[in-house]
Amino acid sequence: MRISILGAGSWGTTVAALVCKRHDTLLWTRDPGIVEEINDKHHNQVYLPGFALPEALTATHDMEAAVSRAQLLIIGVPSHVFRGVLGRTADHVPPWIPVVSLAKGLEHGTHLRMTQIIEQVLPGHPAAALTGPNLAREILAGKAAAAVIATENPSVAGMLQTILQRGLLRVYTNDDVTGCELGGALKNVVAIAAGMAEGLGVGDNTRAAVITRGLAELTQLGAAMGGKAATFAGLTGLGDLLATCLSPHSRNRHVGEQLGKGRVLGDVLAEMVMVAEGVSTTPVAVQLGDRHGLELPICRIINQVLTGETTARDAYADLRHTPAGTESGPW
Numbered sequence: 001m002r003i004s005i006l007g008a009g010s011w012g013t014t015v016a017a018l019v020c021k022r023h024d025t026l027l028w029t030r031d032p033g034i035v036e037e038i039n040d041k042h043h044n045q046v047y048l049p050g051f052a053l054p055e056a057l058t059a060t061h062d063m064e065a066a067v068s069r070a071q072l073l074i075i076g077v078p079s080h081v082f083r084g085v086l087g088r089t090a091d092h093v094p095p096w097i098p099v100v101s102l103a104k105g106l107e108h109g110t111h112l113r114m115t116q117i118i119e120q121v122l123p124g125h126p127a128a129a130l131t132g133p134n135l136a137r138e139i140l141a142g143k144a145a146a147a148v149i150a151t152e153n154p155s156v157a158g159m160l161q162t163i164l165q166r167g168l169l170r171v172y173t174n175d176d177v178t179g180c181e182l183g184g185a186l187k188n189v190v191a192i193a194a195g196m197a198e199g200l201g202v203g204d205n206t207r208a209a210v211i212t213r214g215l216a217e218l219t220q221l222g223a224a225m226g227g228k229a230a231t232f233a234g235l236t237g238l239g240d241l242l243a244t245c246l247s248p249h250s251r252n253r254h255v256g257e258q259l260g261k262g263r264v265l266g267d268v269l270a271e272m273v274m275v276a277e278g279v280s281t282t283p284v285a286v287q288l289g290d291r292h293g294l295e296l297p298i299c300r301i302i303n304q305v306l307t308g309e310t311t312a313r314d315a316y317a318d319l320r321h322t323p324a325g326t327e328s329g330p331w
């Protein structure tokens with residue numbers, strides 16, 4: 001199969017490196033320097049320093065050449081540029097081919113999930129999302145992991161499962177696309193909170209409380225938006241929440257940790273090459289909480305830290321003063 005992947009960041013490049021072993025794979029990026037490096041040196045030092053990429057993997061910065069050949073299109077750019085990059089494919093994409101999102105975020109303004117954007121920009125194409133606890137560096141290093149391909153189309157699910165299941169990566173299917181995508185997007189907000197706990201030097205009990213109550217928040221909001229509550233206890237909810245909150249490789253956790261150490265958000269982001277989706281997802285989560293009448297104390301306090309209304313230290317103190325209520329929530 002001819003697979004084209006848009007976005008040669010850490011995750012797009014990793015997925016391309018996996019599938020190129022069995023499929024004719026072309027990776028598109030806007031950056032000609034990265035194209036040259038992948039084609040000539042089989043490296044991507046900006047996003048995956050120290051990793052050798054398969055020689056079979058080729059890259060281009062010609063969007064038409066990348067897209068017009070595709071039998072499967074995978075989009076690996078972050079959510080804030082997802083619609084724009086997808087829009088550039090519309091004149092070239094062959095009819096009806098499946099389109100898979102790798103992004104974990106929600107669109108500002110519309111609050112849409114990435115597969116909903118695919119359905120708007122490329123109507124008629126089966127849309128799917130690959131999500132779950134998948135830190136790119138570990139997958140590229142060949143460490144065992146599990147992922148989920150979320151789509152409502154069972155034959156597309158089976159086809160994508162076969163294509164994406166490579167080496168020690170085990171791929172499940174799930175038809176709760178809403179739940180799977182929301183788990184992937186919202187866990188990044190909680191990972192910022194967990195990172196803050198790390199930066200503040202609070203204990204493991206606090207971290208466990210934040211992760212567990214964070215899971216309750218993403219389950220409440222996800223279920224209110226039409227996801228199945230059970231999905232949030234699976235790989236794309238709890239699984240990804242744990243990986244992101246606990247891993248030193250997580251960019252969202254890193255942002256939280258730096259804020260916990262008292263640093264300013266702008267300075268932290270300015271020195272990061274890669275995206276931390278939770279920063280832009282947090283205000284969307286708060287707006288969605290307002291729309292659905294949900295308290296979401298962790299999302300709200302993280303938003304206040306990101307906007308500079310409060311500090312990480314005061315945020316943690318405030319959370320302690322939030323009335324505890326009963327634990328069993330509507331999930």
Ligand SMILES: NC(=O)c1ccc[n+]([C@@H]2O[C@H](COP(=O)([O-])OP(=O)(O)OC[C@H]3O[C@@H](n4cnc5c(N)ncnc54)[C@H](O)[C@@H]3O)[C@@H](O)[C@H]2O)c1
Binds near residue numbers: 010031
């Ligand atoms: N890195 C991971 O471990 C991982 C794992 C699973 C999911 N994800 C999700 O995948 C998505 C991409 O993450 P990533 O880690 O690869 O990000 P990254 O920061 O490593 O790379 C981002 C890529 O998007 C490209 N890009 C940015 N703005 C662009 C624009 N205006 N036009 C064209 N290209 C543009 C960059 O050039 C780069 O190739 C995110 O939503 C992330 O949450 C990442």
Ligand SMILES: O=P(O)(O)OC[C@H](O)CO
Binds near residue numbers: 104252
């Ligand atoms: O590095 P992060 O925080 O963007 O997390 C990466 C993945 O989403 C983990 O599954």
